[in-house]
Amino acid sequence: MVKLFRFLCFIFIIFLHSALSVRGEVASMEEDKSLTDAVVKVFVTSNKMDYYRPWQSEGIRPGVGSGAIIKGNRVLTNAHVVADHTFIQVKKDSNPKKYTAEVLAIGHDCDLALLHVDDPGFFDGVTPLEFGDLPKQQDNVMVIGYPQGGGKISITEGVVSRIEVTPYVQSSRRLLTVQIDAAINPGNSGGPVIQDGKLIGIAMQVFRSGDNIGYMIPVPIIEHFLKDLEDGGYEGFPMLGIDYKNTENTTLREFYGITDEDGGVLIAKVLPFSPAFENLEEGDVILEINGVAIGEDGTFPFRGNERLSLVHLITKEHIDERIILKIMREGTVIELKVDLKYFVTMIPHPKYFKKPPYFIFGGIVFTVLSTDLIHSWGKRWWEKAPADLVYYAIGAGRLNEEERKDVIVLLSVLPDDINVGYHGIGKDIVMRLNGEDIKSFRDFVLRINEIKNNEQYTIIETQHKSRVILDNENIDQTNEQILKRNNIPYGFSKDVARWLEKDN
Numbered sequence: 001m002v003k004l005f006r007f008l009c010f011i012f013i014i015f016l017h018s019a020l021s022v023r024g025e026v027a028s029m030e031e032d033k034s035l036t037d038a039v040v041k042v043f044v045t046s047n048k049m050d051y052y053r054p055w056q057s058e059g060i061r062p063g064v065g066s067g068a069i070i071k072g073n074r075v076l077t078n079a080h081v082v083a084d085h086t087f088i089q090v091k092k093d094s095n096p097k098k099y100t101a102e103v104l105a106i107g108h109d110c111d112l113a114l115l116h117v118d119d120p121g122f123f124d125g126v127t128p129l130e131f132g133d134l135p136k137q138q139d140n141v142m143v144i145g146y147p148q149g150g151g152k153i154s155i156t157e158g159v160v161s162r163i164e165v166t167p168y169v170q171s172s173r174r175l176l177t178v179q180i181d182a183a184i185n186p187g188n189s190g191g192p193v194i195q196d197g198k199l200i201g202i203a204m205q206v207f208r209s210g211d212n213i214g215y216m217i218p219v220p221i222i223e224h225f226l227k228d229l230e231d232g233g234y235e236g237f238p239m240l241g242i243d244y245k246n247t248e249n250t251t252l253r254e255f256y257g258i259t260d261e262d263g264g265v266l267i268a269k270v271l272p273f274s275p276a277f278e279n280l281e282e283g284d285v286i287l288e289i290n291g292v293a294i295g296e297d298g299t300f301p302f303r304g305n306e307r308l309s310l311v312h313l314i315t316k317e318h319i320d321e322r323i324i325l326k327i328m329r330e331g332t333v334i335e336l337k338v339d340l341k342y343f344v345t346m347i348p349h350p351k352y353f354k355k356p357p358y359f360i361f362g363g364i365v366f367t368v369l370s371t372d373l374i375h376s377w378g379k380r381w382w383e384k385a386p387a388d389l390v391y392y393a394i395g396a397g398r399l400n401e402e403e404r405k406d407v408i409v410l411l412s413v414l415p416d417d418i419n420v421g422y423h424g425i426g427k428d429i430v431m432r433l434n435g436e437d438i439k440s441f442r443d444f445v446l447r448i449n450e451i452k453n454n455e456q457y458t459i460i461e462t463q464h465k466s467r468v469i470l471d472n473e474n475i476d477q478t479n480e481q482i483l484k485r486n487n488i489p490y491g492f493s494k495d496v497a498r499w500l501e502k503d504n
Contacts (some may be wrong), residue, residue, distance in 0.1 A: 036093055036153050038069040038129045039191060041146040042077055042115070043098065045087040051373040052411070054358035054365075055488050060086065066145035066191030067115065068199055071128045075101065075115035076222070077190030078204060079108045080170045082115070083351060090117060092126070093153040105229050108351040109236045111170040111204055111217060112225045113190075131219050132198030135160045135178065136303075143182040143203055143214075145191025158182025158214075165309040166215070169205045171349045172371070174311050175237060177204075177215050184214035220316065228318060235319040238340035241274020242267050243399060247285065247296045257331040262287055263295045264328065265310065272403040274343045279336055281329065288326035289313040314340070346400045346407060347371060347393050359445050360491045362458070362470040363414040363482040364422070366430065368441045369393070369407035386427045388463060405440035410462055416482050418475070422468050429463035445496055446503050452476075 042065040048058045065081030067090060075090060082088060082103055089098040099122045104114040117123070135141060139160045147154050158181040166177040180193065184203050193201035193216045201216030228234055244265040247253050258264055264285040270276045287293065292300045292313060299307040317323060317340055325336045344352065348370045358367045367373065374393050377385040382394065391397040392407050408430040415423050430438060434451055438444045451458050452472045460468040483491050492500070 035129070035192075035194060035197065036144060036155075037126050039144045039153060040067045040069065040075060040090045040092055041065075041153075042067045042075075042081055042101075042190060043089040043091070044082055044085050046082075046084040047086050048084040049353075049355055049372075051356050051367075051370070051376045054356040054367055054411075054493065055490065064146065064187050065189045066187065066203070068190070068192035068202065069123065069126055069128050070131075070199070073117070073120070073123050073128075074104065075117065076192075076202060077113050077115060078170070078202065078217075079106050079111045079113045079351075081190045082106065082113050083108070083170075088115065090115065090122070092122075105234050107225050107228070107234055107236060109168075109171045109173045109349060110175060110221050110225050111168050112202065112222060114226075114229070129192055129194075129199040130197075131223070132195050132200040134163070134218050134220060135195055135200055137162065139195060141180055141182060141200065142194040143180070143184060143188060143191060143216075144194060145188040145203060147183075147185035147187040149185070154188075156183040161213075163218075163306065163308075165311050168217075173237065173315075173349065174309070175315055176218055176221055176308070176312055178218045180214050180216060182214060224316065224318070235342060237315045238317055238319050238321070239274065239343050239345075240314050240323075240338070240340070241271040241276040241343055242280060243269035243271070244286070244298060246298055253296075256283070256285055256328070258285055258296075258328065262328065263293055265294055265296070265298045269399045271343075271345065272400050273405075275338050275340050279338050280325075280327070283329070285328040286310070286325060287328060287333070288324075290323055291326075345398070346404055347374075347398060350375065355493060357441060357493045357495050358411075359441075359448075359493075359496050360414070360479065360483065360488070361448055361452075362468075362475055362479065363416045363419045364460075364468065364470075365411040365414065366441075366444070367409050367411050369409050369429075373409070388429055389427065392429075402437075403439065405442075408438060408441055408444050410460065410466075410468075414482050414486050414488075416478065416485075418470060418478050418482075419468070422466075425462070425464075425466050425468070428466060430460060431463055432459075432461040434459050442499055445492075445499055449500060449503060 044063045045060055047060050050056050050058045067075040067077035070076050088101045090101045091098045099117050099119050101115040101117045104116045106113040137160050143156045161179040161181055163178050165174050167174050178201055184206050188203045191203045192199045201218045204217050205215050245268050247258055247264055247266050264287040267280055267282055267284045270280050294300055294310050298310050300310055302308040319340055319342050322337055322339050350371045356367055369392055374385045374389055375381050382390055410428045410430055412426040413419055413423050433447050458470045458472055479491055
């Protein structure tokens with residue numbers, strides 16, 4: 001009888017365990033369904049501008065990515081997923097119907113975009129994803145999205161490897177990033193990274209030369225992006241505008257009067273027109289930012305034993321906010337208040353121009369040097385693009401010693417009798433116009449317009465010592481013939497047209 005009772009108890013325990021397991025599995029499935037319903041596949045038709053032939057585009061291309069539904073019936077995704085879009089659709093895994101979407105806002109610097117779907121039925125039955133916190137090293141995370149290799153939703157798991165400030169591929173801006181080892185593949189971009197049922201990041205990019213090295217945009221960057229949009233526009237992440245060096249060398253610290261307790265970084269260059277311009281000087285040592293001590297390696301304490309680059313103390317603020325710097329200048333410690341005004345570097349970041357500016361004169365094509373133009377040389381552009389252009393983008397030229405607003409590029413020549421002898425030049429930097437230094441594209445265009453109407457010759461000098469001399473007689477008519485012959489609709493971009501209209 002006792003044996004029978006024990007046997008029945010054993011059977012009951014097994015039955016109870018199985019029932020609880022099934023209930024747990026059902027609950028888990030319901031939770032997973034709630035998460036996956038908030039993850040969408042993004043279908044994009046795009047038409048990228050041709051920066052080497054700035055009057056035209058490269059042609060229509062299809063693409064796919066992922067997105068996450070957040071509060072306010074909005075879809076959060078990557079900027080690079082919807083860049084240069086002409087048409088966007090989104091689809092949930094549980095519904096075969098595709099819904100048309102439009103871009104509410106886009107931030108190329110942080111690689112984030114918000115989409116809106118007019119049809120409210122798209123959001124029926126969906127629980128928007130809530131934001132979690134910045135994870136810690138070794139935390140388990142889950143990536144949900146629509147990577148290549150299939151049409152259904154995919155879920156991969158991994159751990160957080162590191163948290164640091166790194167360059168974003170979309171913009172080269174250094175912002176807070178979280179590295180994870182969960183599989184991220186083309187198509188995953190824009191999909192949520194989940195921890196404990198909450199969104200803690202957006203899948204962004206993969207380091208191809210390593211194994212399982214993926215990156216996500218963490219919640220602090222997402223929240224900065226969303227807060228920026230509260231006034232109806234997007235201004236982006238601020239920059240201080242300095243090039244700095246560490247102060248680890250003992251002799252260097254002695255030379256600048258830095259004690260062991262002071263830490264700090266040495267300002268090597270202040271970028272013209274930046275918030276730091278006319279506030280900071282070369283040779284200043286930054287000791288604190290908003291009361292936070294800066295180490296000799298350019299990092300500051302963050303969450304216990306962690307450290308981050310001082311860049312994060314700048315980028316976590318917003319445009320037009322003020323920061324307080326404690327610096328050492330010639331041995332004296334002083335405090336400065338610096339307003340983080342909007343600032344674009346001499347070589348604009350990707351997608352700064354909706355359409356590239358250009359100006360064709362005498363059959364010669366001029367434009368502004370930009371990151372997008374350099375990227376038109378394709379993968380490994382830093383090796384393929386002309387060295388002179390790369391010098392201004394990532395070499396010492398980026399420090400803008402000559403205080404230029406733009407770098408003007410003599411891009412190419414459309415052959416004609418007026419420019420015979422110059423057909424082989426191109427991809428060169430314009431330095432002077434009729435003997436005058438030129439430091440902005442606007443000044444270049446307006447000065448040519450003035451010279452054309454008042455002088456016999458237009459003389460263009462380049463960095464490679466080329467001298468292009470054009471006869472101004474009947475040059476407008478000649479230019480029109482060149483444009484017609486080459487099927488180019490306009491001799492200049494819309495922004496240039498506005499400059500010329502105001503000048504006349």
